[in-house]
Amino acid sequence: MSTGGELLVYVENKAGRDPAYAITQDAWDSVMPADLPVKAVFHLDSRPNLPALEQADVFVGSGFDTERLRLHASRLKVVHCTSAGIDKYLPLDWLPAAACLTNSSGIHSDKAREYALMALLMLATRLPKHFSDQRHHRWNPFLSGVAAGHRVLIVGLGHIGCAVAAAARILQMHVSAVTRHGRANPEVDRIGTIDRIHDFLVDTDILVLCCPLTEETRGLIGEKELACLPAGAGIINMARGPILRTQPLLEALSGGQLAGAVLDVFDAEPLPAESGLWDAPNVIITPHVSCDIPSGYTKRSLQILKRNLIRLAKGDTNLENAVSRSRGY
């Protein structure tokens, strides 16, 4: 903490990213109350200011270099990440013992609900097949029923999972979920623990992945899980690429076991031009855009930080959106 009790905030922006993600002085000023005892300084990740980092109480950024923080930011009390997923920072052994990592989970719900609504409709109407037909100049007028009654299984029921459930309910689908704890939730018709996923997969028309990537969920959906799904099922991945194993996915698509996939996330991003997914049958690819919006994004994230800075200024260390060191999300 600086002299006078001010919290020093080191804000890091990544050079070359979409301006929607920039944490600007204007965005900062529009969110933070004037009487909050904080002082923010803005830096580019490509031009770090290590002395400033050494003095910082709070770090704000995304896609940051955890090794740099381990070596040069021992005084941090808060590391605030402007994205929801923090899997790229695991394990958290770089985080100073006294520091808390907070994420921006919850700011993506409106866009996530609309993306889910679109993706669920696309799978119900088998648009991935129409896409493949279009690419081959093939007129193939098969009919599809309405979405109502389709059985959706949501893996992970955080903010994004709940947004998916809301979308499925708009379409009068039957909604199930598996989560770590399996606690009853009014958003869904049926729920269980994730270790029972195979019991749920056999009754699933559309599988939607929206859990965090952890050591428990890495490779969760592979050959065996895809084989559990009824023939003609569809998959939506708006979580993280490595949760869904690519090779079994490609085989299930080519073999016709899966009717379609809508994929927003991938093992490597950007998805390499030589990936087999680009031309796989009945796949629709979006480039990790399912939950982000071009304006207002950073402000929503800073509002979470604001509430935490107010708590911190009062000596309250019980922070909103704190990532659990043990769970890893």
Next chain:
Amino acid sequence: MSTGGELLVYVENKAGRDPAYAITQDAWDSVMPADLPVKAVFHLDSRPNLPALEQADVFVGSGFDTERLRLHASRLKVVHCTSAGIDKYLPLDWLPAAACLTNSSGIHSDKAREYALMALLMLATRLPKHFSDQRHHRWNPFLSGVAAGHRVLIVGLGHIGCAVAAAARILQMHVSAVTRHGRANPEVDRIGTIDRIHDFLVDTDILVLCCPLTEETRGLIGEKELACLPAGAGIINMARGPILRTQPLLEALSGGQLAGAVLDVFDAEPLPAESGLWDAPNVIITPHVSCDIPSGYTKRSLQILKRNLIRLAKGDTNLENAVSRSRGY
């Protein structure tokens, strides 16, 4: 009318069509009351029974040969078409003077609403651009805002137009419409007559075509109309191909004036393999499936006919879904 006052119904099925469209004895029996004085006989269009046709009071089919009816079906009182659009039978000079043409408008609303919901979301999130990027193995993670607030203009506010309006309201879009008469309608925020379409186009983010194809609407959207749209607008055509002129559409897409098009209908169907639309930038093609469902379709159409046959049996010639000879829909 046959002896005993029974109405003779000639049911024609087209060989080789999707079974969803078949008018079967089972479907007929499940819809028609046992005490209705009608007798239905079933024929294939490829094997017409002209003597039976000569005796028929009622003809049921779709995609039928109007010349055959002109020459061989002078006794008809009702021609019931199991599709909604009857543009392919225009002009109606083949229709016996005493006969009434009825269509199946209104049975498509559920599916049409879902297709519209999907297509509106696809344009709001610029999925046609993502699709073009996918075809080129291009990772291009631009962001899109939520659908709320987008300005939709619906051309034609029949059953399908109202279904589109319902979809747009779910997304909290601003909904305008132009119709022949321009009468106020609670389904939309703003309405006008179709001759004022240019005033509406300048305030339109997404244009949705769902009017009947008539001599008034043929070529309705051409170079001038596309130029009225704000740069970056999108188009959905779920009406009939010739309402939207293909060459100006291709130019507006290639030039970037239009951000995307979702097309379900075409000048020629099947869309020829050599059509420039298949590979045009930012186009999503579905093969005339936006409003049809694989089961229950025929029964819904026969329920309209049932109500008309009951009226006819009572001597009431004021029929439901009667096509106006003067308007042509």
